[in-house]
Amino acid sequence: MTKDTQGPLWEVFVQKKSGQPFVHCGNLHAFDAEMALQNARDLYTRRGEGMSLWVVPSAAITASSPEDRGAFFEPSNDKIFRHPTFYQIPDGIGHM
Amino acid sequence: MANALFNYILRLADSTIILAQRDAEWTGHGPYLEEDLALTNIALDLFGRGKALLEYAAKLEAKGRTEDDLAFFRSERQYFNAIITELPKGDYAFTMLRHAIVDTFDLLLYSALMSSTDETLKGIASKTCKEIQYHQRHSFAWIKRFGLGTEESARRVSDALEQLWPFTDDLFDQAPAEVDLINAGIIPDRSSLKPAWQNHILNLFNEVHLKPNTEAFMQSGSIKGIHTEHLGHLLAEMQALPRMYPNATW
Amino acid sequence: METNEAQAVFESKLANNEYIEPKDWMPEDYRKHLIRQISQHAHSEVVGMLPEGNWISRAPSLRAKLVLLAKVQDEGGHGLYLYTAAETLGTSRDEMLDALLTGKAKYSSIFNYPTLTWADIGAIGWLVDGAAIMNQVMLQRTSYGPYSRAMIRICKEESFHQRQGYEIMTRMAFGSPEQKDMAQDALNRWWYPSLMMFGPPDTESPNSEKAIKWRIKRETNDQLRQRFVNQTVVQATYLGLKVPDDKLKWNPEKDGYDYSDPDWNEFKNVIKGHGICNRERINARQKAHDNGAWVRAAANAYSQKQNQQSEAA
Numbered sequence: 001m002t003k004d005t006q007g008p009l010w011e012v013f014v015q016k017k018s019g020q021p022f023v024h025c026g027n028l029h030a031f032d033a034e035m036a037l038q039n040a041r042d043l044y045t046r047r048g049e050g051m052s053l054w055v056v057p058s059a060a061i062t063a064s065s066p067e068d069r070g071a072f073f074e075p076s077n078d079k080i081f082r083h084p085t086f087y088q089i090p091d092g093i094g095h096m
Numbered sequence: 097m098a099n100a101l102f103n104y105i106l107r108l109a110d111s112t113i114i115l116a117q118r119d120a121e122w123t124g125h126g127p128y129l130e131e132d133l134a135l136t137n138i139a140l141d142l143f144g145r146g147k148a149l150l151e152y153a154a155k156l157e158a159k160g161r162t163e164d165d166l167a168f169f170r171s172e173r174q175y176f177n178a179i180i181t182e183l184p185k186g187d188y189a190f191t192m193l194r195h196a197i198v199d200t201f202d203l204l205l206y207s208a209l210m211s212s213t214d215e216t217l218k219g220i221a222s223k224t225c226k227e228i229q230y231h232q233r234h235s236f237a238w239i240k241r242f243g244l245g246t247e248e249s250a251r252r253v254s255d256a257l258e259q260l261w262p263f264t265d266d267l268f269d270q271a272p273a274e275v276d277l278i279n280a281g282i283i284p285d286r287s288s289l290k291p292a293w294q295n296h297i298l299n300l301f302n303e304v305h306l307k308p309n310t311e312a313f314m315q316s317g318s319i320k321g322i323h324t325e326h327l328g329h330l331l332a333e334m335q336a337l338p339r340m341y342p343n344a345t346w
Numbered sequence: 347m348e349t350n351e352a353q354a355v356f357e358s359k360l361a362n363n364e365y366i367e368p369k370d371w372m373p374e375d376y377r378k379h380l381i382r383q384i385s386q387h388a389h390s391e392v393v394g395m396l397p398e399g400n401w402i403s404r405a406p407s408l409r410a411k412l413v414l415l416a417k418v419q420d421e422g423g424h425g426l427y428l429y430t431a432a433e434t435l436g437t438s439r440d441e442m443l444d445a446l447l448t449g450k451a452k453y454s455s456i457f458n459y460p461t462l463t464w465a466d467i468g469a470i471g472w473l474v475d476g477a478a479i480m481n482q483v484m485l486q487r488t489s490y491g492p493y494s495r496a497m498i499r500i501c502k503e504e505s506f507h508q509r510q511g512y513e514i515m516t517r518m519a520f521g522s523p524e525q526k527d528m529a530q531d532a533l534n535r536w537w538y539p540s541l542m543m544f545g546p547p548d549t550e551s552p553n554s555e556k557a558i559k560w561r562i563k564r565e566t567n568d569q570l571r572q573r574f575v576n577q578t579v580v581q582a583t584y585l586g587l588k589v590p591d592d593k594l595k596w597n598p599e600k601d602g603y604d605y606s607d608p609d610w611n612e613f614k615n616v617i618k619g620h621g622i623c624n625r626e627r628i629n630a631r632q633k634a635h636d637n638g639a640w641v642r643a644a645a646n647a648y649s650q651k652q653n654q655q656s657e658a659a
Contacts, residue, residue: 004639005646006128006439009430026499027430028130029439031645032652034237039130041230042137043423047503066370117403120411123418124399125630127638129392129426136419140412147408164407188641244651245644252640337406337464344522346406346464346514 007031009058012040014050022054030055097280100273101214102156103176104283106166107271107319109149110177113167114327115198116142117334118185127188134234138195141227145220152216168338172328173321180263182327189242189252194260195235200296201267201289203228208284217282236300243304250305257306265314268293360561365491368434376560377435379553380490382451383562384432385442389453391425393446393627397461398470406464413510414467420503427496434492447632455613456539458621465518465525465532471511473533473540476578479504480570481544489561512581519585526586533582534590538608544571546610576602 007029013022025044030036036055044050064072080086089096119139126132150163180198185191206228209221242253268286277283301308317323337346352371359366366372395418402418405411429439445451456474461467482504485497518529545551545567557563575594582589593606616624 004440005642006443007642007645007649009433026427026496027433028426029128030130031241031642032649035130035645038234038237039134042134043130043426046137046419046423063369066367113408120402120415123402123415124395124422125634125637127634127641129422129429131638131641133419133422133426136415136422140415140419143408143412143415147412150408167408168406187637241645241648245646245648246640248640249644249647333403336404341522341524344406344525346410346517346521 007035010036010040011056011058011061012036012044013054013056014040014044015052015054016050018051022052025049027058097276098156100271100277101282102153103271104274104277105149105153105156105217107176109146109153109166110175111181111198112142112149113146114175114177114330115181115194116146117330118181118183119191119195121185122191135191138231138234141231145224145227148220148223152220164338168335172323172331175323175327175331176318176321177323177327178263179266179315179318179323180260182323182330183259183263184326186256186259187252188238189249190256190259192235192238192242193253193256195231196239196300197260197264197297198267199228199232199235200300201293203232204289204292205284205286208289211281212283213281239300239306240304243306253304254306257301257308258312261308262312262315266316266318269316269319271319360489363487363561365494366489367491375556376562379557379560379562380493381432381435381437383557384428384435384493385437385445386452386454388425388428388432388442389446389451390457391421391428393453393457393631394474395421395425396627396630397457397459397623398467400461401464401467404464405467410514417471417507417510420507424496424500424503427499428493431490431492431496443635447628447635449619449628452617454543455616455621456543457627458616458624459535459539460623462535463528463532465515465528466536468511468514468518468529469532469536471507471509472515472581473511473536473578474543475504475507475511477540477543477574479508480574484564484570487561487564493562515585515587519587529585530587533587537590538612541571541574541605541608542610542613544568544574546613547607550610572602575605579603 008031010028010030011024012026012028014025015022028036028039028043030039033055037053040053040055045053076082116139119135119142123132123136123139126135146167147163150166154161154163154166178198180194183190183194186194203225206221206224209217210225212218212221239253242249244250268290270286274283278285298308300306338344349371353373356366356370356372356376359370366376398414398418398421402411402414405414429442432442433439442451446453461470479501482497482501486494486501488494488497515529515532518525518532520526545554548554548566548568551567554563554566558566579589579594591606593604595604596602597604615621619625
């Protein structure tokens with residue numbers, strides 16, 4: 001007999017309304033994808049929180065690590081020219 | 097005919113509430129946490145449907161009884177739930193197989209009721225159908241896991257089938273007074289649902305190598321308020337408080 | 347990173363009210379403390395389904411049945427959010443369940459008291475959930491990210507729990523004489539156990555100081571208990587019920603009520619396993635776990651067969 005188990009862990013993403021991004025909302029255990037989807041529905045959308053669901057095995061997630069924080073994210077801090085407020089626009093030309 | 101409709105609605109409501117009562121026995125005791133919540137959701141759907149149906153029955157009767165009076169102050173012989181719904185919850189294979197059988201039946205019945213000439217019934221049916229679709233998806237998935245899972249699960253679901261199958265005909269029984277309702281387009285003829293029901297359920301069984309005993313003697317009686325002895329105990333527990341304090345409001 | 351440097355990063359995060367995330371470095375005793383606290387909290391939610399579940403089959407109206415079922419289901423959901431939060435710290439649900447069933451892990455002692463009448467369901471919502479919410483509101487700002495996120499979700503969902511409890515109490519307290527008696531009796535039995543829920547007095551709470559330093563807890567047991575008493579007395583008065591404490595008295599100096607301590611001996615006894623329902627509760631969990639073993643095995647076997655099939659295809 002194999003060791004008792006609660007099944008692998010899954011990540012759940014919910015889309016609140018059509019057109020909006022899928023947002024991570026939590027985890028659950030399930031033995032197969034159909035079960036993960038059903039459990040996600042019963043667990044994370046009991047109060048009408050969503051229109052659509054993604055479930056992903058947690059093992060399939062690759063995450064950046066805290067040590068990467070500097071090398072990964074700080075270089076973008078000084079690229080202020082990526083933001084619209086960096087540019088001056090003359091008055092009187094309407095919305096741009 | 098108003099009386100026939102009242103009785104018919106009771107019949108729908110009773111099956112729903114009794115099944116919900118059985119499902120809810122699992123709450124806090126499920127095979128693991130996620131599934132505990134899933135079955136509780138189903139029980140909630142069922143109690144909600146039962147409540148809506150009894151509210152309508154109370155309105156049809158127009159004698160000042162409420163949905164709670166109808167649920168808590170009728171005894172075994174005045175309950176018309178399908179016998180299959182009252183059987184003790186058994187193991188999880190039994191609970192899920194009963195659901196697969198009843199869900200498949202209910203989906204056909206309530207789909208047909210969506211074209212009822214009775215507006216209230218039609219409204220309840222259209223909300224209900226979406227719920228049952230989900231219940232069926234849930235129960236069917238479990239029957240597949242059990243049928244094709246382990247030797248033990250296959251044996252358990254096969255045992256459950258042996259116990260449940262003789263109570264499946266009872267779902268299709270029709271009271272003589274229902275003929276008028278059928279003719280008025282208010283309700284479907286139950287016998288017309290049977291081929292589709294058999295088709296769906298036997299397909300599922302086939303897929304997981306389950307074989308019903310087609311020679312089994314079929315039980316019936318729920319339309320006359322005939323039940324197994326289990327219903328009395330279920331009702332005694334369910335109705336204890338309102339009957340002990342009939343003048344209290346909760 | 348060197349441990350010293352990592353420790354400094356950890357501490358500066360705490361000082362700046364930032365969150366600690368699963369992959370961040372954390373001191374081993376911070377991790378241990380969290381696993382213990384979060385899993386205890388999760389166990390409490392799951393065991394907490396039982397005393398209320400005791401009345402699902404007997405809820406006296408269809409509405410009451412729907413509400414109670416939804417509430418007990420929420421408790422299960424909250425247990426689940428918390429278990430998964432604890433899992434981010436490197437433990438597994440299997441390990442946590444094992445700790446619960448073998449008695450190594452504790453859960454809130456309140457759930458070892460019996461629910462004897464329907465008014466107890468009201469009292470649990472009103473008092474027990476009321477006390478739990480005080481704790482949980484504070485924990486929304488706890489320093490560990492996954493725990494905080496779980497608590498935010500839980501608090502959002504819990505908001506109806508206390509109200510439904512108080513609604514039951516209202517109906518009972520303003521109902522028939524028998525109902526009113528049940529309501530008073532329920533308050534009598536649940537008052538002190540509810541006060542115990544905040545844990546031992548600050549002077550005897552060994553883990554409190556650290557927990558506050560780490561921002562795992564943000565207020566002390568006694569602070570929360572005092573706030574609970576202040577808030578609850580008004581609600582009892584509205585119901586026309588008497589809080590079972592002759593020493594209860596408004597103290598304008600501290601702007602709160604003076605109240606009697608619960609019997610801490612009883613508290614210790616119940617925690618040790620001598621409450622009237624301790625054995626019952628663990629047995630119920632054990633039985634559900636055992637009866638579910640073949641279900642989990644079947645689901646596991648089925649998914650493996652499916653995987654093999656899709657690999658072969």
